[in-house]
Amino acid sequence: MALLAVENVTRRFGGIVALADVSLALEKGQIVGLIGPNGAGKTTLFNLVTRLYRPNSGRILFDDKDLTRTPAYRIVRLGIARTFQNVVLFQHMTVLENLLVGAHSRLRPFSGGRGRKQALQMLEYLQLGEFGERLPGGLPFGTLKRVELARALAARPTLLLLDEPAGGLNHEEVGELADVIRRLRRDFDLTILLVEHHMSLVMSVSDRVHVLNFGRKIAEGTPGEVQANPAVIEAYLGAESVDAA
Numbered sequence: 099m100a101l102l103a104v105e106n107v108t109r110r111f112g113g114i115v116a117l118a119d120v121s122l123a124l125e126k127g128q129i130v131g132l133i134g135p136n137g138a139g140k141t142t143l144f145n146l147v148t149r150l151y152r153p154n155s156g157r158i159l160f161d162d163k164d165l166t167r168t169p170a171y172r173i174v175r176l177g178i179a180r181t182f183q184n185v186v187l188f189q190h191m192t193v194l195e196n197l198l199v200g201a202h203s204r205l206r207p208f209s210g211g212r213g214r215k216q217a218l219q220m221l222e223y224l225q226l227g228e229f230g231e232r233l234p235g236g237l238p239f240g241t242l243k244r245v246e247l248a249r250a251l252a253a254r255p256t257l258l259l260l261d262e263p264a265g266g267l268n269h270e271e272v273g274e275l276a277d278v279i280r281r282l283r284r285d286f287d288l289t290i291l292l293v294e295h296h297m298s299l300v301m302s303v304s305d306r307v308h309v310l311n312f313g314r315k316i317a318e319g320t321p322g323e324v325q326a327n328p329a330v331i332e333a334y335l336g337a338e339s340v341d342a343a
Contacts, residue, residue: 102123128302179255
């Protein structure tokens, strides 16, 4: 049984179809890439899984629970955490306090000692200990990305949704991120769904890859199968480029 199953999900915004009858599944322990051009519906799918949006049709099952019938405030407690395309941190709270928010979202009734221990463990794991008492403002962008990841991990998820974690990182930082993603799966027994435009990162860490284009799934398979798929090549390069090749 899949840990996460998206079944024939459609989402419309007025007359615009953001997703049309999309299905995909993640088995426990997998790293799955979700790729596609801008506007393909990738972040919309994340927002549906985390209940920021409601699907017009279809079901989303997590550990056999129907998320479409689950209030948004319960999503993290079920074991789902995420990051965002644009770093979203509480600017008037320290880095450690941001992580405590992540821990608090899962630990209820809240235990200050337990939550603090969990947050401090994540700071050290992602080599952020020196920034614990700092406010986010003024920290390097790559550091802010790690803080947001640490906050998600502080919630102790079983499913981690990473929305463009390599955005804004330099070549060296992207290489380090690939190692971090592999370690996260191993060290925390995580299942990971990764949205990313950095193709070398996606293809190097993913077990399987799903491809969206204009709100529809056009391909799925291993990284090698997806890279060789003519529909995927056309979606990224355009039909004229494919014909010329």
